Amino acid sequence: MLKDLAGSFTLSSRTHVEVRSFSGVRIEKLFSLYAHSLADVHVVVLHVGTNNVGEESLVLIARFRSLIFRILYANLSIRVVVSAILPRQGSLRKCQWALSVRKLELFNRDAGETNVILQALCHKNGYCFVDGPRELMGMLKADSVQPTKRGSQVSN
Numbered sequence: 001m002l003k004d005l006a007g008s009f010t011l012s013s014r015t016h017v018e019v020r021s022f023s024g025v026r027i028e029k030l031f032s033l034y035a036h037s038l039a040d041v042h043v044v045v046l047h048v049g050t051n052n053v054g055e056e057s058l059v060l061i062a063r064f065r066s067l068i069f070r071i072l073y074a075n076l077s078i079r080v081v082v083s084a085i086l087p088r089q090g091s092l093r094k095c096q097w098a099l100s101v102r103k104l105e106l107f108n109r110d111a112g113e114t115n116v117i118l119q120a121l122c123h124k125n126g127y128c129f130v131d132g133p134r135e136l137m138g139m140l141k142a143d144s145v146q147p148t149k150r151g152s153q154v155s156n
Contacts, residue, residue: 026051027063031070038074047083057114081128085111
């Protein structure tokens with residue numbers, strides 16, 4: 001999603017936006033993938049956690065805390081923006097990734113519980129929290145990743 005919407009983060013022609021996407025990555029593995037490039041970064045938008053859903057919420061939050069601490073330790077001037085874990089929507093496709101209704105409900109419940117705690121963590125520590133499920137309503141396709149026509153227009 002961020003690849004398609006990177007232009008919406010650009011405030012002026014002098015602003016450089018670099019999007020790094022790591023499909024399938026878990027929170028605890030993310031830092032090592034981009035740690036070397038944090039020195040000149042001003043803002044980090046973390047859109048991660050979907051692959052960790054199913055772990056206890058407090059374990060997930062501990063992983064987020066550790067990730068954010070490591071980012072700030074690498075560069076104290078970075079502004080941290082945390083994107084909520086997006087809920088999954090049902091799929092009519094019959095494939096190995098299609099979730100049963102029960103698994104889908106559990107996933108979304110766990111993601112929602114984690115988001116509540118994550119938002120409180122961000123508020124307490126002065127990080128920005130983007131509540132994607134609410135703020136992006138109607139802007140994402142059924143996969144909860146790709147923007148709809150309306151969602152794509154936001155970046156134009």
